[in-house]
Amino acid sequence: MGALDNILRQMPDELAWVAVGRNKAPYLKNWSIHPLSKQEVVSEIAAGRCHAIGVLCGTPSGGLLFVDVDGASCDRLVEKLSGLPLAEALPKTVGVTSGRPGRCQLIYRVTREHWDAIATRKLKAAVPGEGLELRWDGCQSVVTGHHPQTDGYRFLPGQSFEECAIAPAPGWMLQQMQPQTSLTASWQAFDRQFRLPVNAAVPLYCCLSRENRHLFDEGVPQGCRDNSGARLTRDLLGTAGYLAGIGQMFEGDPRQMLDTFCQRCSPPLSERDGDRLWKSAVKDNPGPSLSPEQIEGCIKGWLWRQRQESAGKPPAIAPDSPADFQSTMTAVGKILQIPSRARQTWELNQLARRLRQPPDSLRAMFYDYQHESHDFAPRDVHDFLASRTEERQWLVAGYISAATTIVLYADGGTGKTLLAYDLIKAIASGRPWNGFRTQQVKCLLVQTDEPEIDTRERLDIAGYAEEVKRGWVAIEQHWQFSQMHQLRLWITRERPGFVVIDSLTSANRAATAEEKDTTYASSLYDLVDLANDFGCTFLVLHHENKGGAVRGTTAIRNNVSEVWHLRRPKPAEVNQGLGRNHRILDVEKSRSGCSGNYTLELNVEDYSWSYQGEHSESVRDERPLSARLLDYLELHHGIRYEPQELLGVEDLGGATRDTIRKSLERLRKKGLVEAEHRLKDNGNGQGGKTRYKVYFVPDARMSPRAVSSEPETQAGSSVESLDGCNGAQPPVQRAESPPAEEAQVVGRQKRVNSNLQVGDRCRYCGPSGSIAVTCRGRALEVLAIADGKAHVKAPKWAYAYDIPLAHLRTIKPA
Numbered sequence: 078m079g080a081l082d083n084i085l086r087q088m089p090d091e092l093a094w095v096a097v098g099r100n101k102a103p104y105l106k107n108w109s110i111h112p113l114s115k116q117e118v119v120s121e122i123a124a125g126r127c128h129a130i131g132v133l134c135g136t137p138s139g140g141l142l143f144v145d146v147d148g149a150s151c152d153r154l155v156e157k158l159s160g161l162p163l164a165e166a167l168p169k170t171v172g173v174t175s176g177r178p179g180r181c182q183l184i185y186r187v188t189r190e191h192w193d194a195i196a197t198r199k200l201k202a203a204v205p206g207e208g209l210e211l212r213w214d215g216c217q218s219v220v221t222g223h224h225p226q227t228d229g230y231r232f233l234p235g236q237s238f239e240e241c242a243i244a245p246a247p248g249w250m251l252q253q254m255q256p257q258t259s260l261t262a263s264w265q266a267f268d269r270q271f272r273l274p275v276n277a278a279v280p281l282y283c284c285l286s287r288e289n290r291h292l293f294d295e296g297v298p299q300g301c302r303d304n305s306g307a308r309l310t311r312d313l314l315g316t317a318g319y320l321a322g323i324g325q326m327f328e329g330d331p332r333q334m335l336d337t338f339c340q341r342c343s344p345p346l347s348e349r350d351g352d353r354l355w356k357s358a359v360k361d362n363p364g365p366s367l368s369p370e371q372i373e374g375c376i377k378g379w380l381w382r383q384r385q386e387s388a389g390k391p392p393a394i395a396p397d398s399p400a401d402f403q404s405t406m407t408a409v410g411k412i413l414q415i416p417s418r419a420r421q422t423w424e425l426n427q428l429a430r431r432l433r434q435p436p437d438s439l440r441a442m443f444y445d446y447q448h449e450s451h452d453f454a455p456r457d458v459h460d461f462l463a464s465r466t467e468e469r470q471w472l473v474a475g476y477i478s479a480a481t482t483i484v485l486y487a488d489g490g491t492g493k494t495l496l497a498y499d500l501i502k503a504i505a506s507g508r509p510w511n512g513f514r515t516q517q518v519k520c521l522l523v524q525t526d527e528p529e530i531d532t533r534e535r536l537d538i539a540g541y542a543e544e545v546k547r548g549w550v551a552i553e554q555h556w557q558f559s560q561m562h563q564l565r566l567w568i569t570r571e572r573p574g575f576v577v578i579d580s581l582t583s584a585n586r587a588a589t590a591e592e593k594d595t596t597y598a599s600s601l602y603d604l605v606d607l608a609n610d611f612g613c614t615f616l617v618l619h620h621e622n623k624g625g626a627v628r629g630t631t632a633i634r635n636n637v638s639e640v641w642h643l644r645r646p647k648p649a650e651v652n653q654g655l656g657r658n659h660r661i662l663d664v665e666k667s668r669s670g671c672s673g674n675y676t677l678e679l680n681v682e683d684y685s686w687s688y689q690g691e692h693s694e695s696v697r698d699e700r701p702l703s704a705r706l707l708d709y710l711e712l713h714h715g716i717r718y719e720p721q722e723l724l725g726v727e728d729l730g731g732a733t734r735d736t737i738r739k740s741l742e743r744l745r746k747k748g749l750v751e752a753e754h755r756l757k758d759n760g761n762g763q764g765g766k767t768r769y770k771v772y773f774v775p776d777a778r779m780s781p782r783a784v785s786s787e788p789e790t791q792a793g794s795s796v797e798s799l800d801g802c803n804g805a806q807p808p809v810q811r812a813e814s815p816p817a818e819e820a821q822v823v824g825r826q827k828r829v830n831s832n833l834q835v836g837d838r839c840r841y842c843g844p845s846g847s848i849a850v851t852c853r854g855r856a857l858e859v860l861a862i863a864d865g866k867a868h869v870k871a872p873k874w875a876y877a878y879d880i881p882l883a884h885l886r887t888i889k890p891a
Contacts, residue, residue, distance in 0.1 A: 081122055084221045085115060085130055088238050092138045095131035095217045096121040100225060100454075103131065106606070107447055109215055109403065110410040112137055117569070129222025129230065134197075135214035137407075140187040142246045142254075143218040148207025149179035154200060155209070159249040170244035172233035175224045179207075181233060182218055185246035195254035196404070211254050215403020267384070271377050274325035276402050278445070281329035283379045284316050285309075286366040293334065296341030306346065306354045310335050311363035319365045319372065324453070405432065409443040414562045469669065472504050472575055472614055474514040474748035478669040479574065480612045482604050484581070484634065486619040486627050487643040492660060492679050493618050494527065496643060497577045498539050499686045500616070504575050505549040511688035512849065514748065518574025518613075520550045521567075525583040526618070529554060539684045558600040559587045568611050580618040581633070592629035601636040640666035643677075654874055661692050670747065689851050689874070702732055703740045710750055710774040712844060712881075717753065717771035727864070741772045750774050833867060833882055834890070835859050843884030851878070856888065 085094075093112035098104040104126065105111075112133050113121070121127035134143045144167075152163050159166035167183060174181040187195070197216055201208040212218060221230050235241060282290060289312045297305045313331035320327045335355060339346035346354075365372060405428075412424045422436075429436040470479035477483070477500070487493040503510035507517030524532050532552070536542075541550065551571070556564065568576075578584055582592065590597040604615045617637070622628040627640070634640050642663040646655040658679045664672045674692040679685075691704065705728050710718070720738040723729060729737065744750045751773060756766040833839060837859045841852035852871070860877055861868040867885055870877040 081127075081130065081222055082119055085118060085122075088220070090115065092141070093133035094118045095133060096127040097129040097131045097217075097219055097222065098126070099128050099223055101129065101219055103217060107410075108217070109133065110407060110447075111565075127222075129219050129224070131217040131219045134212040134216040134218060136192050137214070140189060140192055141243070142185045142187050142250065143212040143216070144183040144185065144250070145210040145212060145218065146179070146181050146183065147210065148202055148204055150202040150204040150207045151179070151209050154202045158200070158253060159247065161249070166247060166249065168244045168247065169236065169241065171238055171241050172236040173218075173220050173230055174233055175230050176227040182220075184243055185250070186243045187246045187251070191246075191251055195251055198254045200253065211250055213254065214407055267381060268377070271380075273373055273376065274323055275376065275380055276326075277380065277383070278326040278328045279320070279376050279379060281313070281317055281320070281327045281331070281334070284320065284327070284365070284367065284372050284375050285312050289313075289366060293338050293341075296338060296343060298343050302342050302346055303350075303354070306335070306338065306342075306350075307357065308366075309338055310354045310358040311361065312366040314358050315363040316365040316367070316372070319369070321453070325376070405439075406443055406446045409439050413440070413443065469746060469748075470516065470612075471514070471748035472516050472518065473500065473510050475744075476510075476513060476671055477504075477575075477614060477616075478639075478671075479516070479614055480608045481639060481669060482601065482608055482615045482617070482637040483639040483641060484601075484617050484619055484627065484637045485641040485643060486621050488621050488625075488645075491643050491645060493643050494579055495535065495539075495679065495684045496660075496677070496686055497522075497579065497616060497618060498535060498684065501550060501575065501577060502539060502541060502545060505545050508544075511686070513688075516574070517549075519548075519571060520575045520577070521571075521573045522550065522552045523556050523576065523578045523584060524552060524554055525556065525578075526580040535684060556584060557587045558585050558603075561600065561603050565607060568607060568613060572611065572613075574613050576613055576615045578615065578617045580620065582620065595630050595632045598630055598632035598636045601633065605636070605638075634666065638666075638668040639664070639671070654870075654872075659689075670743070687851070690876070690878075702729065702736065703744055705729055706737065706740055707744055707749055707774075708848065710772065711848070712884075714774040714844065717773045719769060719771055745772065833859060833862065833885055833887055835862060837887050838889035839867070839869070839885040839887050841880065841884055842886045843881070848878070848880070852880075857885070859885075
């Protein structure tokens with residue numbers, strides 16, 4: 078990193094920088110629209126992703142023209158084009174070389190008056206494969222770093238930025254870069270210059286065979302629909318795959334075109350028939366009906382007709398020049414970055430008027446360009462797995478993963494916003510949320526759904542002023558999804574780890590699509606990109622429909638990684654003891670493996686939420702093995718266990734070693750327990766070592782909030798001090814346990830409460846953890862006693878819990 082970093086610091090600050098990988102190509106999305114600063118390039122170098130540094134050509138870097146000299150025969154070409162000796166035609170300026178003979182790049186400066194009149198131009202030399210490229214807007218050139226065939230890029234002797242000034246661009250270069258104004262070039266000249274891929278979106282339809290185009294246009298009658306549909310579907314899929322493989326942009330979605338064909342048949346084919354044809358074709362992995370030469374001919378003919386149809390019109394830019402297309406996209410991108418939406422619309426309308434294009438067409442074209450600009454560069458699966466730098470991180474252990482997207486939907490007034498506020502407070506302060514560890518990160522609240530006075534009042538009641546330090550939570554009240562670029566810039570600068578958007582509807586007021594349209598949810602994909610690029614998690618609040626599902630298009634659900642549903646208890650659940658402040662959190666979709674149903678209770682005094690465990694329709698349902706394992710490790714936090722050592726634990730119900738190991742691994746991946754690798758003798762007498770894992774809940778895992786020593790106010794009740802009442806179930810006997818832990822365990826064994834009886838009221842006084850949070854401040858009624866445990870239940874609880882007698886203290890005998 079050091080050498081590349083030092084070279085970068087010596088270069089001019091005003092240039093527009095590009096991070097380049099090992100193959101001389103930029104690897105970041107939209108690199109031509111969003112150049113990097115020096116500090117951002119340094120960060121990419123430190124992360125090990127950037128191996129070379131490029132500079133955006135043209136206007137982004139203040140009018141720098143990069144002349145790429147590719148081959149020794151270019152000397153004669155330069156003299157021929159300029160009519161000057163080589164030394165005069167190419168005045169001394171800053172220059173870079175890769176070390177290959179006859180190859181270099183020269184940098185010249187173009188005055189502002191010429192910026193709009195020139196475009197990138199490629200000029201062939203006499204030797205095949207050699208030539209000049211005069212690079213302008215839309216291009217980038219590498220100036221230092223890794224080269225795949227040499228020992229790297231370096232400045233020409235005496236021609237670095239520090240040793241040499243950038244010379245003005247010679248006039249003959251600017252003349253060569255003037256775009257053609259006439260579009261009536263002969264077919265021969267057009268054919269000679271034609272190369273695939275072309276910088277235009279070719280209709281997929283024109284690349285189909287003549288027979289399949291006829292099928293698509295007319296449909297077919299009953300009796301031959303299946304065979305004809307199968308042939309057309311294979312051609313659509315194969316041709317689309319071929320065009321994508323050669324990097325050729327195209328218009329038309331194969332599946333939508335199949336649906337159109339099905340509707341044109343007589344009688345129309347059903348949606349189920351269309352699905353059957355599609356799945357059958359996908360399984361066969363078909364190729365195109367036409368040969369590559371025939372497809373090239375189709376594209377060439379289409380592009381020629383496009384040019385002839387537009388001949389004679391005085392366009393503001395040459396429509397078929399790749400550089401001019403790049404310039405247009407760059408201009409549109411800059412307009413869409415303007416914070417003021419009114420100013421955006423004004424500037425886009427002005428540009429559209431000059432180009433004789435509808436404004437919506439330019440906007441749609443730019444978004445397509447953004448998605449298509451990502452390089453298609455598959456990696457070997459072994460390289461992909463080896464590139465993993467760390468395991469999944471958690472903002473809230475076992476519930477909210479880092480770098481993910483979540484939709485939380487609920488009916489109005491259910492409390493989804495208050496739940497989001499409670500999560501933000503825990504994450505921003507780094508305090509456990511209901512006993513579950515949190516990772517302290519900066520948070521952003523985008524609140525566009527409720528009035529400012531309500532937000533201020535709720536945050537004040539929630540204790541933000543006292544519990545959250547300055548600088549950890551920021552609030553934005555006017556952002557819209559149409560301002561995604563501003564959000565990206567803010568995240569780039571501030572690097573928050575948790576972003577809450579309340580709500581999807583209110584932040585989409587500027588959208589032209591309706592909530593039922595698939596395109597309405599496309600902005601969620603932009604959040605996915607931000608989550609991947611910056612490692613932050615997005616929680617987007619939304620509303621449910623009358624049927625209790627996510628309101629609007631199903632794409633809202635499909636475009637995110639996690640879907641949470643917060644609902645009120647059903648009547649049957651109310652009859653089981655759930656109150657008006659209880660809610661059920663259904664994790665309906667989870668790519669991080671957190672699916673499940675959980676009971677929460679809202680404390681209306683401070684808007685905090687109490688986690689009350691997994692939700693089940695039946696009180697007597699057996700808890701899963703992972704939950705029982707977690708309870709046991711929490712009770713004996715700090716003690717390391719091998720899976721083998723847990724076989725004798727009665728609560729685990731005779732689970733096998735392999736089942737315990739798999740459950741512990743799942744808990745570890747969710748961040749609920751930790752693991753350490755250790756070595757022990759393999760017992761073969763040859764001195765070998767065996768690697769194994771031990772699992773544990775560290776002391777830091779436990780909630781720092783102590784159990785209250787004050788009882789609920791009840792007539793005639795009295796409470797003794799809870800000091801010293803820290804009992805725990807005796808752990809499995811372990812020969813290697815540290816002495817301090819053994820002493821702690823022995824002390825716990827001596828404090829078993831053997832006087833508790835059925836009907837008594839008691840209070841939990843065991844270790845901190847999720848069960849401590851559940852029982853906090855509650856009078857528990859003993860329903861049954863067996864095997865050293867009490868079956869207890871509190872008012873408004875839906876379920877009873879089995880708690881060791883050692884963790885309970887009588888406060889009111891039966």
